[in-house]
Amino acid sequence: MAGAVMLGKHVLQQLRPFGFPLAGWSRSGATLEGVEVFAGESQLPEFLARTDILICLLPLTDETRGILNSRLFRQLPRGAALINVGRGAHLINADLLEALDAEQLRAAVLDVCDPEPLPQDHPFWRDPRIIITPHVASMTHPETAVERVLEVIAQHQAGMPLSGAIDRNKGY
Template sequence: MSFVYKADPVRGAEWAEFFARKMPDMPFHIWPDVGDARDVRYLAAWQPPANLMTDFPNLEVLFCTGAGIDHLDLSVVPDAIPIVRMVETGIVSGMVEYVTLAVLSIHRDWKTYLEQQRERDWTAHRVRPASSRRVGVLGLGSLGRAVLPRLQSFGFSCAGWSRFPQQMDGVDCYAGADEMGAFLKRTDILICLVPLTDSTRGILDKRLFDALPRGAAVINVGRGGHLVQDDLLQALNDGTLSYAVVDVCEPEPLPRHHPFWTHPKVTLTPHIASMTQPETAVEAVVANIRRLKEGSPMIGLVDSARGY
């Protein structure tokens, strides 16, 4: 019984070190070295091999090395093989840090002051209290639910939207298509953290931007497929939106001529809002293997019907 890691080999070396401490009796291999393929029971991959079950005929679990599964070619994964997305504290902490930075940079006009510094312009702008700014998180999964309490701690008025009703202390929760309009209407800074599925592809479009208060800002840390780029550019240029922070794009990387690189109302980062951290990722994977052996449900188990 062995484990194979198929993703960034540099991080794989770190995985191997932590895995040896946590499960010293289980052989750990880094792709393309898989040892005896018949012994492989667990595979951690960003993208599994095309001939998954031929390569690993006795595979029991596919662990995704990222928080989402939209990049996976699910056609190569039999229905009988459970897929487990990465739910680990390193990803959560990184996302909380990035979103907090993005919201505060918008709230405190950081881009304006950076531009003024280059122009030697000593103009002070009014400082608004956080309580006057309404933040909304689109998606109340593990990341959205972690981000909101941190933003609440600054005094922002916080709300969240999800497909199904949820509750959070101090957060106005909206659910379903019928409540989307009310959620958007009360949101000055929108953070996209929904999974990318057929129903959410292109959700950040002209119709959504028009439903926000004029001059709202958007932060996309979900997936590039959530955003209709031309609609965002139009909304920024005509004043519908005041600013956008874009961490994820389609394609990645963006072409060098793409207008996001130079647009004065866009902050662009190269898909670094959060990254799987080897130590905490291994802890999460090992804990799930032990749950499986005990007959307990694994954390992060994907519902293929929902797509996440």
């Protein structure tokens, strides 16, 4: 799981009951119970080398634009799979097709694409190794959204730091 802090934490919790060996990579290296955590650029190769299914949930920043590329794919075990639910601009489209043709990757699920929507004649539509979903990996549910808004209002009223606040220095 790349992007293992906010969104990744929830996805990892959902995968736990299935018995997957869980690992996450992020810039910060936040500790997550039952998850092997990797942090920073120096640990990215080690994380990738042990990852059979890479789920990308990274924010889109200058550093992450194009991160899903041939160099990264070569660091995954041969036959790994990719799920991109982060941002379409994370992926270099031609590099994905090249990795699939070389059997470095066996499959990809893309909830986000660049461009979005994909043109009707885009090669991803015809490739049986690629599943495209309609950008619905994360949907806002009013019940939980209201709880979250009330939580942040309470933090603000108590003079506490706001959880989930955007850090413009990080780019997200």
